[in-house]
Amino acid sequence: MDGAITDGSSLxxxxxxxxLPFNLTYNLSIDPxxxxxIGTPLLxxxxxxxxxxxxxxxLDAANENGGNLSIDSNGDGLAYYRPPLNFRLxxxxxxxxxxxxxxxxxxxxxxxxxxxxxxxxxxxxxPIVLVHGLLGSKSTWENDQWKxxxxxxxTLQRSVDYSDTNIDGFAxxxxxxxxxxxxxxGDLRTGKAxxxxxxxxxxxxxxxxxxxxxHSLGGLLxxxxxxxxxAAQLVARGGSYSNFxxxxxxxxxxxxxNNFGGGDIRRFVSLDSPYQGSPLATQLAPLVDPIKVxxxxxxxxxxxxxxxxxxxxxxxxxxxxxxxxxxxxAAKDLSFASPALQLLSTAVYPIGRKAVLWRPMVGIADNPxxxxxxxxDIFSFLFQIVPNVFSPLxxxxxxxxxxxxxxxxxxxxxxFSDSEKEKFEFHRHIHTGNVAGFKGAPQSDEMAARVxxxxxxxxxxxxxxxxxx
Amino acid sequence: MSLRGLDxxxxxxxxxxAASDPAQVxxxxxxxxxxxxxxxxxxxxxxxxxxxxxxxxxxxxxxxxYSASDLGLAAGTPQKTLWLEGIAPASxxxxxxxxxxxRLEGVLTPLFLDKLNTTPTKVVxxxxxxxxxxxxxxxxxxxxDKNFLAADHKDA
Numbered sequence: 185m186d187g188a189i190t191d192g193s194s195l196x197x198x199x200x201x202x203x204l205p206f207n208l209t210y211n212l213s214i215d216p217x218x219x220x221x222i223g224t225p226l227l228x229x230x231x232x233x234x235x236x237x238x239x240x241x242x243l244d245a246a247n248e249n250g251g252n253l254s255i256d257s258n259g260d261g262l263a264y265y266r267p268p269l270n271f272r273l274x275x276x277x278x279x280x281x282x283x284x285x286x287x288x289x290x291x292x293x294x295x296x297x298x299x300x301x302x303x304x305x306x307x308x309x310x311p312i313v314l315v316h317g318l319l320g321s322k323s324t325w326e327n328d329q330w331k332x333x334x335x336x337x338x339t340l341q342r343s344v345d346y347s348d349t350n351i352d353g354f355a356x357x358x359x360x361x362x363x364x365x366x367x368x369x370g371d372l373r374t375g376k377a378x379x380x381x382x383x384x385x386x387x388x389x390x391x392x393x394x395x396x397x398x399h400s401l402g403g404l405l406x407x408x409x410x411x412x413x414x415a416a417q418l419v420a421r422g423g424s425y426s427n428f429x430x431x432x433x434x435x436x437x438x439x440x441x442n443n444f445g446g447g448d449i450r451r452f453v454s455l456d457s458p459y460q461g462s463p464l465a466t467q468l469a470p471l472v473d474p475i476k477v478x479x480x481x482x483x484x485x486x487x488x489x490x491x492x493x494x495x496x497x498x499x500x501x502x503x504x505x506x507x508x509x510x511x512x513x514a515a516k517d518l519s520f521a522s523p524a525l526q527l528l529s530t531a532v533y534p535i536g537r538k539a540v541l542w543r544p545m546v547g548i549a550d551n552p553x554x555x556x557x558x559x560x561d562i563f564s565f566l567f568q569i570v571p572n573v574f575s576p577l578x579x580x581x582x583x584x585x586x587x588x589x590x591x592x593x594x595x596x597x598x599x600f601s602d603s604e605k606e607k608f609e610f611h612r613h614i615h616t617g618n619v620a621g622f623k624g625a626p627q628s629d630e631m632a633a634r635v636x637x638x639x640x641x642x643x644x645x646x647x648x649x650x651x652x653x
Numbered sequence: 654m655s656l657r658g659l660d661x662x663x664x665x666x667x668x669x670x671a672a673s674d675p676a677q678v679x680x681x682x683x684x685x686x687x688x689x690x691x692x693x694x695x696x697x698x699x700x701x702x703x704x705x706x707x708x709x710x711x712x713x714x715x716x717x718x719y720s721a722s723d724l725g726l727a728a729g730t731p732q733k734t735l736w737l738e739g740i741a742p743a744s745x746x747x748x749x750x751x752x753x754x755x756r757l758e759g760v761l762t763p764l765f766l767d768k769l770n771t772t773p774t775k776v777v778x779x780x781x782x783x784x785x786x787x788x789x790x791x792x793x794x795x796x797x798d799k800n801f802l803a804a805d806h807k808d809a
Contacts, residue, residue, distance in 0.1 A: 185778040195781035201742035201774060210776075238781075265778070289776050301739070303776055373783055386687065390780035443782045 186387035187282075187306030189372065190229075190267035191643065193393035193450050195239060198231075198287065200261030207292040208257040208300075212265075212285055214275045216302060219252075219288040228285055229268040239266045254292050269643045271307045279640075281338035282308045282384055306387055310395050310450050311340035311368050311377075312639070315361060316626075317400030317614070318514050321347035324399060329632035333380045336636035340377055342368040344402070351498055353513030354524050358408040362436045365394050365448045392443055393450040395639050399626050400613065401514060403457025403544070404528065410449065410540050410651055411531035412438045439534060447534055452651060453543045453635050455625040456613050458518060461525055465518035474499075474509040481505050529653045541648035543638050545631070654724070654753065656731040657766075661721035663758040666766075670751040671695045672715040673740040690740065695749050695773050697738040700725065718756065739773025746772050 188194045200208055211219040212228040220228065231253035232239060255263050272278045274285070284304050290297045316324035322343040332341045344364040346357045371377040372391035379385050398406045414436060439445045458465075477499050480486055496503040499510050517524035534540060611631065615624030625631050641647050656664075673694025680688055698713040713719070713735065725733050743749050747770040754763040779785065 185780050188778070188780075195785070197779040197781050197785060199777050199779060201777065202745055202772065204746050204772065204774065238785075264781070287776055287778075289774070300774055301776075305778065373780055386683075388780075390778065390782070392782045446782075 185373075185390050186375075187308060188265075188267045188390040189310050189369075189392065190269075190271040190307040191310060191450060192267065192269045193310050194267055194390040195392070196265040196267070196390045197234070198263045198265050200257055200289070203259075203261050204257040204291070206257065207254050208261060209252050209254045209290040209292045209297055210263055210265075211252050211288040211290065213288055214283075214285055216286050216304065219290070219299075227268050227270055227274050229271075230264075230266040232264045232266070234260065234262040234264055236264075239264055252290075267307055272309070272640060273642070274307075279337060281333070282306055282381055306384065306389070308372075308384070308389060309339050310393055311342060311372070311391075313342050313344060313361070313365050313368065313394045313396050315344045315396060315398035315402030315406055316347070317398075317402050318518070319350055320399065320402075320614075321345060321350075324626045327627050329627060329629060332378070336632040337640060338380075340368065340372070340379075346405075351512035351514045352510075353517040354405055354408045355413070356513065358405045358413075359436050361396075361406055361409045362438075362448065365396075366435070368394060369448075392446060393448055396449050396452045397455070397635055397639075398452070398457065399455045399624075400457055401518065403454030404459065404518070406449075406452060406454070407459070407528055407651065408524075409436070410438050410447070410452075411528060411533060413527055413531060439538065445538065447538050447540065449540045451541045451543070451639060451648060453545060453638055455545050455631055455635075457544060459525075459528070459544065461520035461522065462518040463520075465515045466520045469512075469515040469519045472512060472515065474511075477509070478505070531653070533650070533652050535650065540651040542651035543648050545634065654726075654733055654735060654767075656721065656726055656728075659721075659755060659757075661726050661728055661731075665718040665720050665756045665758075666724060667718050667754050667756065667763065668698055668713055668715055668751060669754070670698065670715050671749060672713075673697055674714070675712055676709055695739070695741045695743060696751065696771070697740055698751070699736045699738060700733075702736050703738065737771065739771075739775075741773060742775040743772050749773060 185196060188196050198210060210231055212231065213220040214228070230239065233253065233255050253263055255261065268274070271283060274283050276283065284306050287303045287305050289300045289302070291300055314325045314330065316322065322345045325341075325343055329335055330341065333339065342364055344360050346360045349356055368377065369391040372389040375386045375388045377389075379387070396406050438447050438449075477495075481492075481496060481499075482505070486492055493503060496505055498512060499505075500507050501510055516522055519525075611628050612622050612624050615622075615627045623629075638647050654666075671694055673696065674691055675697060677691035678688055699707055699711050700713065701707050701711045721727065724735075737751070749771050750768060751771065752768045753766045755766050756763050
């Protein structure tokens with residue numbers, strides 16, 4: 185390994201080759217020429233002997249130290265190194281994505297220390313995994329606000345893409361999240377991760393945890409993953425949910441032996457995720473009628489319509505209308521008090537040092553113009569696409585729509601504190617393009633700036649709560 | 654090294670050691686394997702410190718005869734500092750030897766001057782999650798599991 189993902193996200197074992205007939209002293213420093221001076225402030229992480237229990241992750245800031253550690257090199261010559269929680273605050277630019285520290289190794293003969301050699305070790309911050317929402321795709325994040333290694337700040341980014349199964353439920357879609365997380369961590373470990381900084385190219389990093397930024401449904405999928413609810417059996421959700429059971433595939437478990445039970449996510453920011461259900465989905469779900477959909481798709485008059493192909497793919501696998509009707513289970517799962525939401529509200533979430541730090545952001549639009557355009561949004565988003573399938577949509581209460589995130593539409597949301605209901609003047613749930621100046625959450629400069637502030641905050645800042653019910 | 658009374662005009666010197674020849678290093682554009690070292694070498698001896706810009710001509714080749722003047726030795730400068738660089742970690746403490754012999758003009762038998770034992774060392778960092786020891790049920794490491802110390806993690 186040439187480095188580690190930091191902010192308490194990875195555990196490294198230092199090993200000396202070969203074993204030496206005297207004790208070694210490891211010392212961490214930001215100076216390639218000088219070992220750290222004991223007694224001065226440290227931001228370098230912790231060293232501990234392997235004869236002690238494995239340090240847990242994430243790390244405890246109060247436990248941070250990085251002074252000399254003498255180990256018995258006649259034994260295995262091993263030490264645990266836990267990277268620092270706050271490496272950004274090391275020397276130099278706090279916004280720089282990577283920083284080098286130096287591992288000084290000294291011989292220790294009865295307390296007489298002599299330099300053996302010094303090796304550089306690169307610290308990088310956790311990558312961000314982006315999770316889009318219902319009817320979204322990777323393109324949700326393809327804008328100026330989200331750019332790999334550039335915006336909202338310099339770090340690796342990787343997008344989850346479940347667009348081809350988008351309207352399926354939580355159980356069908358969540359597994360793309362651990363897959364993407366393990367892909368990006370694997371690339372960092374093998375030196376395949378892209379790096380704009382020349383000196384980082386090809387370096388291998390100890391990488392265990394990512395930060396997740398999720399929009400809308402993506403937040404619920406992430407929570408489903410952390411709750412270890414697994415892949416539910418593919419039961420029809422139309423009737424009873426009594427046989428809605430879960431089955432976990434080993435590689436989608438959140439806490440696994442191969443990460444010392446530490447989990448994959450350090451911090452989790454969700455943008456406008458309806459954790460207690462979506463008003464819009466609640467009203468739409470009962471309206472979906474397979475007979476009506478089939479009739480509409482088989483009507484030649486509709487086959488010339490621009491959105492015909494989209495409707496086919498929503499309700500039939502690969503758009504094959506001779507196949508089995510595919511219920512949009514996301515709408516069911518997002519309905520108020522659905523069995524899926526009940527599972528999320530009764531699940532057991534990691535606690536203590538394994539807890540996921542969570543910031544459920546809700547941007548409340550507080551601009552009169554936003555409310556005035558609600559009907560425009562609904563027409564463009566739904567009416568014009570599937571007018572017959574979703575009729576009578578005019579029964580929908582505009583104030584309950586998720587498209588404009590208002591205090592009304594979030595009335596059934598998580599019990600957010602006032603500080604978490606942040607006001608973003610030109611903010612909508614999704615970007616429809618109907619009204620210039622108004623953007624969806626992932627496209628909003630204001631939202632991206634807040635995420636930047638949250639993910640680069642000092643760990644001691646009280647910006648996050650523990651992910652729970 | 655020191656002339657120790659030897660005549661610089663008639664004495665040559667030879668270093669015997671497991672050298673890693675810098676001329677045999679292969680450079681590549683592959684970011685994962687930017688350099689490939691020749692097999693078998695552990696050490697390099699140089700006439701210049703690493704802090705200065707070294708040339709291949711500053712490298713002391715093993716089993717090669719150098720005149721005193723090649724090494725910068727003369728009657729007026731009877732001592733010369735050479736620098737030893739560890740390239741690959743030794744397999745055991747002290748098992749890398751450097752032997753210095755000299756040959757006097759007209760004398761066939763080399764004269765043993767000195768020998769030193771050294772230990773090129775290296776610290777490697779191992780990704781504990783990917784390659785660490787097995788984990789006990791209580792989350793502690795199973796230190797009896799030494800598989801993670803296998804040689805294939807040398808470059809982890």
